[in-house]
Amino acid sequence: MAFCQNCGNEVEDGAKFCPGCGNPLDGSAPTQQEQSQGILGDIKKTGLGFKKKMDNYAHGEHINYEKPEGALYFINGLQGTLAVFEDYVEFDFSGSGIKKWQSGFGGVKKVYFHQINSIQKRDATELVNDTLEFELPGMATSKWGPTSENLITYLPKYQDEVNKIYDFVNDKILAINQGKSQPTQVVQNEVSPMAKLKEAKELLDMGVISQEEFDEIKAKCLEQM
Structure with a gap:
């Protein structure tokens, strides 16, 4: 087991940095830039951790909101x-x-x-x-x-x-x-031959059409049946 020369903290064999002070264990001291980055990293982690806790509480993440049945x-x-x-x-x-x-x-x-x-x-x-x-x-x-x-x-x-x-x-x-x-489609209901024949017979009985006209309509309806 080795010890950190900077703080005396006990460190594991093969470790590159001291877990206590962060000092490199190869004998070289951290540069000012490395120290700054380490401090900023710690601040960011601490700040994000605090923000996450506050956001979770404000959003009610501590409450078990269940997904409604049928929701996608x-x-x-x-x-x-x-x-x-x-x-x-x-x-x-x-x-x-x-x-x-x-x-x-x-x-x-x-x-x-x-x-x-x-x-x-x-x-x-x-x-x-x-x-x-x-x-x-x-x-x-x-x-x-x-x-x-x-x-x-x-x-x-x-x-x-x-x-x-x-x-x-x-x-x-x-x-x-x-x-x-989409354009509106007009659906036209087609009148059946039997319905046409029935209508023609009513017109014949009322005298609206002649017997000859009725016979022509009747012949056409019978062809369509």
């Missing part, structure tokens, strides 16, 4: 949870006091895909939580505000699920819009 996708956001079903999306802002305050709404809101004009995604990173927002007719998109009824702020851990939701909803909106643009 599900995320737990700051304002509430978002569940995506085959025909609609459902916001649930009733999970906690924080969610009710952040959403400025509370309760549960169901939005069908034909009601959605567009969907906007701002990707999250290690340092930034971001948002998934739905634009509905007559409602302007929010400017990063926390009180939109159609916005969910999500943690980086949900980025893959958010990407799937974004693609799924966009496909739904596109399919609905393409369906609206």
